[in-house]
Amino acid sequence: MSDSTRKGTLEARNLVKDFRLRSGLKFSMLHAVKDVSFAIEQGRTIALVGESGSGKSTIARMIAKLEHPTSGTVLLDGAPSATGGKGLEAYRREVQMVFQDPFASLNPFHTIAHHIERPIRIHNPGLSGPDVRMRAAQLLDRVQLSPASKFADRRPHELSGGQRQRVAIARALAPGARFIVADEPVSMLDVSIRLGVLNLLADLQRQDGLGVLYITHDLATARHFSDEILVMFRGDIVERGDADDVILNARHEYTRQLREAAA
Numbered sequence: 001m002s003d004s005t006r007k008g009t010l011e012a013r014n015l016v017k018d019f020r021l022r023s024g025l026k027f028s029m030l031h032a033v034k035d036v037s038f039a040i041e042q043g044r045t046i047a048l049v050g051e052s053g054s055g056k057s058t059i060a061r062m063i064a065k066l067e068h069p070t071s072g073t074v075l076l077d078g079a080p081s082a083t084g085g086k087g088l089e090a091y092r093r094e095v096q097m098v099f100q101d102p103f104a105s106l107n108p109f110h111t112i113a114h115h116i117e118r119p120i121r122i123h124n125p126g127l128s129g130p131d132v133r134m135r136a137a138q139l140l141d142r143v144q145l146s147p148a149s150k151f152a153d154r155r156p157h158e159l160s161g162g163q164r165q166r167v168a169i170a171r172a173l174a175p176g177a178r179f180i181v182a183d184e185p186v187s188m189l190d191v192s193i194r195l196g197v198l199n200l201l202a203d204l205q206r207q208d209g210l211g212v213l214y215i216t217h218d219l220a221t222a223r224h225f226s227d228e229i230l231v232m233f234r235g236d237i238v239e240r241g242d243a244d245d246v247i248l249n250a251r252h253e254y255t256r257q258l259r260e261a262a263a
């Protein structure tokens with residue numbers, strides 16, 4: 001049963017992921033994600049911070065339903081999310097992923113307009129052609145690719161890295177996303193354009209009520225752009241809380257190291 005008080009939340013409850021590794025004839029178990037719980041509300045940003053290999057992307061993939069947890073549950077609006085059929089389709093529409101590499105969610109053969117119009121058309125079958133195009137243009141404007149007409153007919157490789165990531169964000173929003181899992185969304189971009197893309201995500205969160213899981217190993221941007229920080233270390237969340245508090249009163253050794261590196 002869905003709990004109406006949890007409307008507008010995306011929750012990870014006791015997520016565990018083990019990978020069975022093989023080396024020669026020997027098998028071993030890697031506990032990539034140990035027992036991770038947290039909730040994101042719409043209109044808020046939570047940062048998941050941790051060193052490479054700590055389990056961040058595995059969590060992202062489980063939340064985006066690209067990977068099954070070994071155990072644990074993902075709940076949307078308080079209800080366990082579907083594992084197949086129409087329920088899963090609806091879930092994937094509302095919980096979208098933005099990858100480190102913008103090309104990961106873009107098709108090199110398709111125009112920018114096609115990337116945005118297609119999900120709008122699929123999810124709004126009653127909409128007329130001109131209305132679909134108008135909505136797509138509005139979305140491109142929303143991610144600051146304006147005038148939209150300048151970008152509509154181009155293909156992904158004809159844009160800069162930052163513009164491509166903006167298209168990937170618009171593509172995620174097009175089917176009506178309420179939550180975005182952004183897995184190191186700016187770490188492949190030039191330093192000079194990173195803040196622009198992070199500011200865009202922040203605007204979408206504040207003005208449009210998007211819930212954002214911002215995955216990064218950069219404590220400084222995590223602090224600036226999130227309401228809450230979760231620090232991961234070897235599959236566990238070792239520290240969590242208000243962004244300033246986690247940084248100023250870091251208890252775990254790893255958080256202290258991160259803070260020193262960022263200072």
Ligand code: ADP
Nearest residue numbers: 019030032050051052053054055056057058059
């Ligand atoms: P992060 O995103 O924090 O760098 P990942 O979630 O990608 O970490 O990886 C966590 C751990 O799980 C790493 O040790 C990684 O090698 C391992 N891992 C991730 N995906 C797989 C997989 N499909 N098979 C085996 N091991 C994996």
Ligand code: MG
Nearest residue numbers: 056057058183
């Ligand atoms: Mg990763």
